[in-house]
Amino acid sequence: MLEIEIDGKKLTVPTGSTVMDAANSIGVHIPHFCYHKKLSIAANCRMCLVQVEKAPKPLPACATPVTDGMKVYTHSDMAVKAQKGVMEFLLINHPLDCPICDQGGECQLQDLAVGYGQSGSRYEEEKRVVANKNLGPLISTDMTRCIHCSRCVRFTEEIAGYQELGMPGRGEHTEVMSFIGKTVNSEISGNVIDLCPVGALTSKPFRYSARTWELSRRKSVGAHDGLGANLVVQVKNNQVMRVLPLENEAINECWLSDRDRFSYEALNSAARLTQPMVKDGGQWKVVGWQEALELVATKLKGITASHGADSVAAIASPNSTLEELYLLRKSLAGLDIRNLEARTRLGDVRFETKAAGWLGQSIVDLAASESLLLIGSTLRKEQPLLAQRLRQSVKKGLKLALINPHDDELLCAVAGKLVVRPDQLVEGVLAVLKAAADITGKAVPADIDLAGVEVSTEARALAELIVAGEKKSLVLGNIALQHERAAELHAAAAALAEIAGATLGLLRDGANSVGADIVGFATNKDLITANKKAYVLLHSELADLKQGAKAAFEGAEFVVAMTSFADEARDYADVLLPVSPFSETSGTFVNMEGKPQSFNGVVRPLGETRPAWKVLRVLGNILGLNGFDYDSSEAVRGDVLNGDIAKVLDNTPAKAVAVKAQATAGLVRLAEVPLYETDALVRRAPSLQATVDAESAAQLRANAATLASFGLVAGGNACVQQGGASVTLAVAEDAGLPDQVVRVPFGRATLALGSGAIEVIKA
């Protein structure tokens, strides 16, 4: 600890602190631009110059290490003169176009200029003009406003992991730009908008749509992945205008993924469903809520009476709230309907955890692991901010290892990896398990047959890594959980975790996947291919479901879709109920670490839209059921989460599954859910759909040898046939894939495809 005095206040700070850290710790504000607590120190803006006793010149607080007995003056004549001098320099070439700048009202330069600037300028020479850059559909540029703080550059390099922005040029010719002809494509790129202290980088979708002071700030929770990022939703005239991160160090830190930031566009989409509708003689008709719900009640009652309760199934998006799911379960239970599923992309009906499947520990604890083995995950796309957090952990010593069917860059150092065919993922884990059993001399469970498992050097290296050390984690990602042998992967991974003494975690895809498990939206039946007589859909759409869903819905006697959008379900549903997206309802998401986060609606429901929990409460009453007199979503939540949540979380496989290595050959598909195909909102956010990532959702990718074996060329087209259907996709090369693997994403472009044998021909 070191003693320091700042503006006469004495304090002690840890060795290694900077003057800025010390000042922050006692709430002394030192003006700054380039300093950011999450970024490396650049010390280039010089706004933070302060006077330090015995130093002949003012020193930058952000970069000056505290020495014992140091005396700092942040507002002395010397300090203020230096700060004002810097402010003058920053302003001479700044356009001062605040009236037409989106940053106006939340601009650090504007704010500090009030305190440190002059009313007139002594600079009467020509001002600099800098050409704008095309950074893609999300970030708008006005580069003349740039003050060269390099925050954006450091962000791409240090936080996003790949330096997509740089500062070529010297002196006054220094400009922030992307690689020539390239845009900024990081999955977390939007954070540079928040970081930019001026209006050089602003939000493209938000551009010129409101002044910041007209916006109210309301808290919410990210609805597109398992992280549960905390949000500030900004609202004007009952419309969501933009979304910003709300700092929560334990979850999203001060960042936001682009998916959570820009998907709000869909909330204002013209495709929104605003009134209840029923299909009458093949024609859609607008009806009142009462009429619609009575029809639903009558139909469900009729079908259960004539075909039995097992003939009805409810399929919900894992982004539905805990309250919605609970009341759906409760109302259907009144008709004895028990077919409930929210794990809509699960690939293996045998997969079952003892209680709700979760990360196995907190996000913070996971990131503090000594070693982490990630199995079957495209982490940057599945959970962008978790990938970011682990990237920082790797810099601090985390050994991150992978077993994956691809070799995608995590943009951090990887301590070991095993790249296998997607249909050899189980065998990959078995190889590591065998090596780990070998090293530790521990036995594997009897259901796991290791005969014929070959241990490669890579597998052995992974085993050595995961058995050594203290705090170890083993995590199954979406590719693993969506795998057709997910139950075997689960069993093998659990055995490996046991032998290695590691914590087993599951990366759940939805905002409320864990909550859905808790409510009981997990059957071990395939509800789609079972062709039920009636389906109740909550926020889920065809692109969330497997092949055959459309046929199953069309073949059903009755389908009710509780949805926010009118543009899809009208093809197969009989009743459309407009229910609130997360922004228009109160509710709770339980994130991947088992943390329930409740939120309020940030805007009023659009048109006749109603929060689904209220709709289901009315349905319960219409069905004549008891216990539906809730007056708030909190009351509903109280019925579900009434005790220690840790007791309802358990990743242990519920039943033993026989695991055995299988030989595979031939062409195989690697199907993942692309970054911007995850849910109904994301799929309808135009700016996200204009990104490079969205483009790749309609691509077939394979390595050069595989492409050549089918006569395909990158840039050309391919016709893919699977499950009796075919689609045409653009072809791109992916050098990281094993031979005879085609990466064909799971999304709207490939919805027609089924599973099993796949064929590819040149188109």
Place this chain on the structure above:
Amino acid sequence: MTVYVKGVVFEGVDFDDPKHWGIEAYMARGGYTALKKILSTGMTQDEIIAEMKTSGLRGRGGAGFPTGLKWSFMPRSFPGQKYLVCNTDEGEPGTFKDLDIIVDNPHALIEGMIIGGFAMGITVGYNYIHGEVFEAYERFEAALEEARAAGFLGDNILGTSFCFQLHGHHGYGAYICGEETALLESLEGKKGQPRFKPPFPASFGLYGKPTTINNTETFASVPYIIREGGQKFLELGKPNNGGTKLFSVSGHVNRPGNYEIPLGTPFSELLEMCGGMRDGKKLKAVIPGGSSAPVLPADIMMQCTMDYDSISKAGSMLGSGAVIVMDETTCMVKALERLSYFYFEESCGQCTPCREGTGWLYRVVHRIEQGLGRPEDLDLLLSVGGNIAGRTICALGDAAVMPVQGMLKHFRSEFEHHIEHKQCLVPGF
């Protein structure tokens, strides 16, 4: 042109011999005996550093920091890789001495670096050579090959366990890369811009490893000091200003060139060596230590001796030893405009005061030169300069301001004349 008067770097070099730069000629004049002495007599690292301290050698790159002291800062027992770097990124207007060293006596530099490596327990060295000098770079590479072939460089030098690898690196011509941390960044393959210090290169240098950086002339002086002893070197100059020094004399003299003379030589003598003023014109002013040193008027300059202390007492600095001589036909406004343009163009653009301030200074001086000056401009220049100096990451900000301050201190009336009459005081400009 190099004129050897008395000193250590070019001692014994026969410039008429086309192979004067080669290893044979170098060895014939006593080259590599210092290295052999160290390796055969078992001279210790401490003894070498002590010898360097005795010599009073001060860094020849411009800052004049005592070399022996700098060498003693290197954490010799640091377990990982350490680096030795030579700064031949000579880019300051008026300075051209290091160029001649790698062209005419490259082995003195190589031997000096090998000795430095030995003294500090460093096994890898780089010489960062300015971008625009192609032949000089090739000459240095050729000399390296000779030294490797002769067993002075590489593994197990002269059969001992001492290993030292030395590589040439050709820069890209940015002045800022002469700043040692910008040089390191550039050497690492990044954009050459200075790092904030602390940490200093001695603890966090090239690739984050302890690194010692010295100027070309500094290293080239080392063999002499080891061979002849630090005391002898010291006595070549004057106390606190040990040894001899290369002065790059340019401007309005009859024989511009590099002059190696003892520190403490009166300026008037140096001027004589250069054949006096061109065309018999009158001396008006001298920039005594490279473009960033404040200008000194003739009368002050004629009283100075050429050493760190005397020039600094006169209000300027010896810097790298670039002496820019101006005669009475020189327009000081035009001269400052040139200087200011240089710093404006060469600012790395990283930190605010320098990026924004150098352009401002240049534009105002340019305006005055164009006859568009305003009376308040001169105070504005000083005020803007005051806001740059001491507020930047590296010394380029100060370097840009000092010429302005020097000019306005000694030649303010000339600027006022320009502003008032919208034309030059000096006929012909």
